[in-house]
Amino acid sequence: MTVERRGFHVRFLKLWLPLGVSLIFALFPFYWMAITSLKTNQELYSRKVMPLVVHNPTLKHYIDLITETNFLEWTWNTFIVAVMSTAISLIFGAMLAYPLARIRFAGAALVSFAIAATYLVPQPLLFVPLADLINKLGLGDTLTSVILTYPTLLVPFCAWLLLGYFRTVPSDLEDAARIDGASRLQTLIKIVLPLCGPGFISAGIFAFTLAQNEFLYALIFLTKTEVRTVPVGAVAELVRGDVFYWGQLMAAALLGSIPVAIIYSFFVEHYVAGLTAGSVKG
Amino acid sequence: MVSVSRASRRDLLKLTALGAASTLAGPSIVRAAPKPLTMMHESSFIPPYDAHFKTKMAAAYEKATGTKINYEIVSVGSLLTRVTTAAENGTGPDMTQIGFNWAFLFNEKFVDVSDIADEIGKESGGWYPSAQEAVVVGGKWKAIPFGNIGQLMNWRTDWFKQAGYEKFPETWDELLEAGIKLKKQGHPFGFELGHGFGDNHGWLYPLLWSYGAREVEADGKTIVIDSDETARAVDYCRRLYKETMLEDCLGWTDVNNNKAFLSEQISCTNNAESILWAAKKDFPEMAKVIDQSPNPKGPKGSFAMLNPLCHAIFTHTPDHKAAKDFLRWVMKPEQCGPWLDIAVTYYQPFLHKYDDAPMWNVEPKNKPYRDTLKDAHLPGWPAPLSRAQSETIAKYVVVDMFAKACAGKSTKDVIAEAKAQLVQIYKTA
């Protein structure tokens, strides 16, 4: 009995307390967004009522957001852009990471430095020459423009992250496969990649999120309402001078992120399962 | 000169080509639809204003001339970034809204529109001289002024009345006195002192000027910020902040004072007409006790900031004439009048024809904005338009001079720091 009680205490200290604190810290702003999006403007600005609950809930902001702006179109654009640039980034990232992790080849050090040096380009300034490049390629106002430019921000991180994961795969596994006659490419695809699922998911989450968040390139390259992404579209239509459309902005924030959270929750589950299987085999 | 001759040569070529085409094709030639034009605009604080252009005006123009008009909106802080990219790369929208001294900054990239500015002025009662301060560069009109987004005092009549004020204080000193009383009664003031884009400069430059201080002389070279007048303005500002305002004002951007006013935290601020507008929409009771008044007087009088919204044509536009024709059409009273009406004086027109337009009677409390049009100035006044002006704004030299004093630094130090920055800026620019 005492042992059980002690176990409970330990579990509380080790699990529930830190988890609870983190959850409150992480989710309170979402609670805030949610109640802001459900309040009438009168209630929003009122300091007389208790701010933590909604007294007269309304769906007006959501309805306005969907009927008066092109929000659904923006969401779709954002989704396409994020999926495509994530795919490109993961493929390129893996192509860079695997040789760097496994093969000693001339120029490896230079390549690894050059990839990370990509981040030395100060983005907030140098979009001007990049915009010029995009225009010369005739890609202005197409989603392709950002699908191509986002990977410049994403590939280096994906490559370095995957590099870390590739190196955790025991090399005996690969050697065994190679002795059995598999080519390098086959070894990579059949042996290494499946073991690095978590790495890909981690890098993928990073890439996807950054791609759907990005503001500056989207602002410069996507100027027509029909091709805008959520952040640029929402700010252009809902931040009007010194008046913010708070309710609609928060509604956009929630509608824009919750579907992604659901997709992620699926992945998170998937990679944990996949991983256990992998490690048993190893 | 060069561009003129090149243009005329191109015209000549075009003419010959056209001639050849018509002789070849004979009478059956069908005129191709004119190229569409794109106008870039900040998203207006008043959504129906954007909608009116996009649906009504653009459609009317297309019906009349066959030219399709696209209306592209960007968020307020992003307009300059977009204009810069378009001007640098020579692609993008054909026409754009501009503000501040951009006509000067992008002088080489904007089409001379003096001819239509002249016609428009003649047609609509003449231009306010202040409009020219912002758009005339080297004797040429580089944009067509549309309206000023003036910034003046917004205040709560009910709370001021409780403190014994029927009218808004006439001078800065009286305002301080009133503010001290009001703060004691739980109704502090709130003026932006942070890094916003307009509401900070909107009252700090007029304050500076009304004390007889300025950054630079009219020659655009002599730095004169280090003066007793500046010191008095800074001392005043520190007192106003410490004795009448919320601490939070130092970190405010443009949105904060609107929020604070509408949530009844503050009794007075400096802002455009957006507070009263939003109050009428969402808080009709509060709107009744909001009034707007000119900036208080200092030893040298009362001043106001010029915050012009103008339309310019990029030189990269293939057909300058088509764009000019469109702007000309927009500014005709039949188009311009109704468009202005939708925003109900939020944009105060620079044309005398509208001085007594019916829209001023829709909300008479907005009239002070019209009355300050004639002597409103751009930041950096009385120096002529310059790049240094932009850099001073971008580095928040004047705002931070006041803000640092409010945060506790000595007047001498903050002025010395501002002076050092200005010397540097005016040297390189």
Place this chain on the structure above:
Amino acid sequence: MTAESLASVAAHRRPAFSLGRWLERGGVFAWLMVLPPVLFLVALVGYPFFYGIWLSLLNRPVAATGTFVGLDNYINAWNDPVFWQVVLNTFVYTAVATVLKMVGGLGLALVMNQDFRFKNLTRALLLLPFIVPTVLSTIAWQWILDPAFSVVNWTLVATGLVEKPGPSWLGNPHLAMASLIVVNVWRGLPFYAITLLAGLQTISPELYEAATIDGAGTWGKFRYVTLPLMKPVIFIVTMFSVIFTFADFQLIYVLTKGGPANATHVFATYAFDIAMGGGQFGQGAAIALTMVPPLALLILAMAIYLRPSKS
């Protein structure tokens, strides 16, 4: 190089040249893999980068031609007191936020690595701050940090600890920096935690069993099993966090734009204001490029630490 190796294969080896064999050579395979992404990056990043260096040597106002001024822009920055404040701000912001994210992220990853109900749901929920578009979540924070509406102030005032209106989170220079750091940590921590969690999952349970047999306690297992194995992942995530925090822009631009009185101005916001707002491309580029040396050192450290293994 590839042509040479091809020739040597043909000349010295008896068996006829086989494309398959050639592709299996380490160097060839590696370069074939690496080349497409490298070319891609060079094309899209190389040009703007060198253009930026060139810009920083010019007096180049917007929409006008530039004149070469050598290192003038760097010298001006050196003499600009605001620039030094920006340097200090950036270092404080980056250092504090990174340490908080690293320690907090590792802690949270360890907590989440346990078995409990609604594990997947919790993990996904914790990722939310990272998912929501920064511009929009920062706008929510702006409201949360308003003294009149802040829950913190509301609580403090309600419990009588402070007088109304309570601390000014964005108006006080020190609190403003602290607030920005909190928002940055809020946004970055979940990704840290999930990435480190993924790393934890790759550690084979057998290693822990072995450690237990050897008599290691909870701390011992962490110290001798978890930490050494996690080092590469921790290292990479930290380095990248430093890089991203160092160059952070959106969050600060929405919340304070560098105010009050430059107390929260960092490299990216200052360079952007000067280049875009002030129309001084040369000066802006110079300030942005002063970020390069410290970042380059970091990246070099990373490259050395992670250089190809011998196996």
